[in-house]
Amino acid sequence: xxxxxxxxxxxxxxxxxxxxxxxxxxxxxxxxxxxxxxxxxxxxxxxxxxxxxxxxxxxxxxxxxxxxxxxxxxxxxxxxxxxxxxxxxxxxxxxxxxxxxxxxxxxxxxxxxxxxxxxxxxxxxxxxxxxxxxxxxxxxxxxxxxxxxxxxxxxxxxxxxxxxxxxxxxxxxxxxxxxxxxxxxxxxxxxxxxxxxxxxxxxxxxxxxxxxxxxxxxxxxxxxxxx
Numbered sequence: 001x002x003x004x005x006x007x008x009x010x011x012x013x014x015x016x017x018x019x020x021x022x023x024x025x026x027x028x029x030x031x032x033x034x035x036x037x038x039x040x041x042x043x044x045x046x047x048x049x050x051x052x053x054x055x056x057x058x059x060x061x062x063x064x065x066x067x068x069x070x071x072x073x074x075x076x077x078x079x080x081x082x083x084x085x086x087x088x089x090x091x092x093x094x095x096x097x098x099x100x101x102x103x104x105x106x107x108x109x110x111x112x113x114x115x116x117x118x119x120x121x122x123x124x125x126x127x128x129x130x131x132x133x134x135x136x137x138x139x140x141x142x143x144x145x146x147x148x149x150x151x152x153x154x155x156x157x158x159x160x161x162x163x164x165x166x167x168x169x170x171x172x173x174x175x176x177x178x179x180x181x182x183x184x185x186x187x188x189x190x191x192x193x194x195x196x197x198x199x200x201x202x203x204x205x206x207x208x209x210x211x212x213x214x215x216x217x218x219x220x221x222x223x224x225x226x227x
Contacts, residue, residue, distance in 0.1 A: 003050075009074045010065055055088075062090060066216070067186075118143050123165040125143075135193075
């Protein structure tokens with residue numbers, strides 16, 4: 001029996017999910033500032049519901065980004081802490097890919113453009129297509145201004161759009177036939193298909209070697225008044 005725990009706090013949503021040989025238990029809550037208070041209780045609830053101890057898991061999946069810098073760091077830090085204690089391999093999954101996987105679960109989408117609002121007038125974006133149950137990259141993930149992406153992708157079209165980028169930048173709708181609006185943020189249960197594929201391929205990594213993927217290399221921080 002394969003048992004994998006997945007966690008994600010990279011966006012406004014905080015979520016955790018547990019896979020036990022095809023059975024999925026999950027928790028999901030939109031709480032932009034409550035991730036550090038929510039994620040470990042979610043994990044504890046899932047393990048209790050699944051009647052498992054942490055060291056009975058085979059691997060631990062985490063949303064490796066892109067997303068908010070703080071949110072991605074929280075996910076990675078919690079994943080590393082749990083993995084160190086139980087000697088578990090870590091399985092990093094793209095949050096954009098998880099969004100596309102979620103669009104398939106929720107809306108039946110097979111060809112997806114995922115876009116996350118990256119703030120500062122930019123989006124994190126990537127294109128995916130379903131292949132043997134897992135969304136595979138068709139348009140490389142990047143951080144870019146919406147207008148620049150619209151120009152660069154003028155000759156491309158996707159069947160389904162998903163993610164907060166479509167909420168913030170309505171003009172992105174020109175690139176898709178329909179939107180999967182029921183899923184603005186990634187959900188940890190949608191990390192599981194890719195995580196399972198990675199685990200089966202022996203591609204889990206030691207907790208010390210797990211890395212986030214921010215896409216954006218530099219951020220301009222604006223000082224608040226009085227700071």
